[in-house]
Amino acid sequence: MNITLAYIDPGTGSLLLSGIIGVGIALVYSLKNIFYRFWGRLTGKKIGISPDFSGKLVFYSEGAKYWKVFKPVLDELLRKEQEFVFLSSDTNDPGLTYIQNKGITAHYIGEMQQAIFFLNKLKADICVITTPQLGVLQLKRSKNVRHYSHITHSPIDIHSYKFYAFDEFDSVLCCNQSLIKDLQFLEDLRQNKKKKLFETGCTYYDEMLIRPQDTAEPNLILYAPTWGDISSLSMAKQVMEELLENDFNVLFRPHPQSLISDKVVLQELTDYFREDCKTEWKGRWELDEEKTFESAFSRCKAVICDLSGVIYDFVFLYQKPVFAFNTLAALQVGYEGYYLQQELSAIKLLQTTGGKLLEQEDTINIAPLVKKGLDEKIHQNKDFVYDNFIFNFQQSGQIAAEQILSLRQEILS
Template structure:
């Protein structure tokens, strides 16, 4: 007879175990400090010995692009940072920056077990759920800082996703309003809310400006669906490719990487029916820069690539409206509409089952209608403050915060 423990129970047991172990380790450390104090004849014991001033944590390698501009700025200032990742093949482990040390800390619970006993000044992360799931606040971390990884709501995380961070780095005023409203509803202490911009999108913009427009080419449509029951292929199947090919435009299909595993049979069936040709190509590049650069219009669903394409590349989008069930998200607590649902009609045209046969004319309208260009300007104004200054402002805040917490220490060479 085999004993089965469901994932929920397993997670709960892991949390209890980590809590007990953490309490034991903390008590043991306090005992050691007291013993050192006694044995030293009452001399002051340095409680901050072996503490890492700055730690950046990524739960997956896909977030390296979020952190690299910030880490480069730290390195430029001669400040040492430890970049901890839960991906063994994270590019950050082989980074070229002398002051940035990459460290693989294990996958899944192994990573969280290390983080739960971390001794650090400031921890910067884009991972939600601190002190909610397996990742617990360490008693020996002074400040936890969250940085968003998309130009959208801070409330579209699973419930309580950012409640137990000390600071949140934002890119728009509407995000700060949402966070403050959640704090009031839940009677939470006020966090530091700092509007720094979007460092990774600043990076994309610089790269795009250096590369310049793509060489002259035929009109190219990029279909970049996400995955899941509300995604484009789940809703429309291969019918959307049939309609797109009838436009006569060049079509690039770039499914979400998860589709190739979670929806393998469906993707393979569609690829077999519509194989690569001179009219259609399937793209799986790790870096989406070139495919976005040479596309004239994007069709997607609830993927964050919509905002990157519209706000960085300044090109029109066609989107499918997702029936988002906010009951599991922080947004459910608020009586204000989502910023995302309000901005999408201003930057592009909605695609649905009724107008799918008219996709050709919708594409042409989006390529030529100036109101969508105006909408893109509005999106940048509302959700991308301090454009071009994101990394500098982020590091400015982190350094300032560290000095406030440790006025006797000077971790940077420039100070």
């Protein structure tokens, strides 16, 4: 009896597996799109303005927390006397008042679901947004928008983004070389149309001081977990207990999204550390509720976080010890990190600047690790760090504006 053995090499096997996964996820997204399209028609309401901004450059912001990303870019466009339209899903977005006071068109277009219904009918030359997964879930590519550009709101690696987060964009204003390499890898893997990948930077750094006034308090440690599947929030109670038990004071600053997504967990933590904790811990634990992070960063001696944008902010601006939990093991099918093979720039940044990468088992000895880190001198060549981990540090608003205008000129020519 003849038996034919089929051999599939590892590379082909990986490609086949990727294809199967991709088809499955595409099917799920298609079903979701049908639902969202129906729901949008059912719930879409008139907001009194037309989505027709034909021939215009449009910026859309999900809300106030993204204003610091857009402001340096829009300031440069204003300086160049360039017209644009600013749209937001937040009535409290300072950008609405700021832009209107400059004599430029700005509109509130409703909360997220209503805004998406509006944006799906948008007419414009270029639409610049921070929102990922264009064309994947609710936010579709309007056939009357000639070019979609994504502006990154943080230097964070894209491993924790959901599948196809950037696939449907025509261009991406990238924060660092690592992002460019990852996007190019995904384009080749999926055989997608090549996007324009610009060396832009992270625009909100433009208005932030390097090494602001340091008001560090003795033994105060900032614990700032992110949200979602890469968050270390599940370890929060043990981490903070260990710190308090070993004479550290704790400033707890959860991600703003956690205030919505993890409301119950955060309330339990707050009740425990404010009311139900040991007597000797009273007054040594604090919940940071400030809208911006500058005060928290200035007050602390070191930060404990996840593999999130906090690492970059803390290193670029404050040059203090960083301890980051490696939570990437939680990333499974459904995240871009499932495909990406390049080491995270966040880990490289930690290694370069003397930071510490923590594993989950380190929660039981977090205090001695922090003590040791505080005693070690942080070695950091600032110019080397800026040159290798971020584009155009504190100059990216101007660069982004010029890149966007070059796109518009290309479209018009």
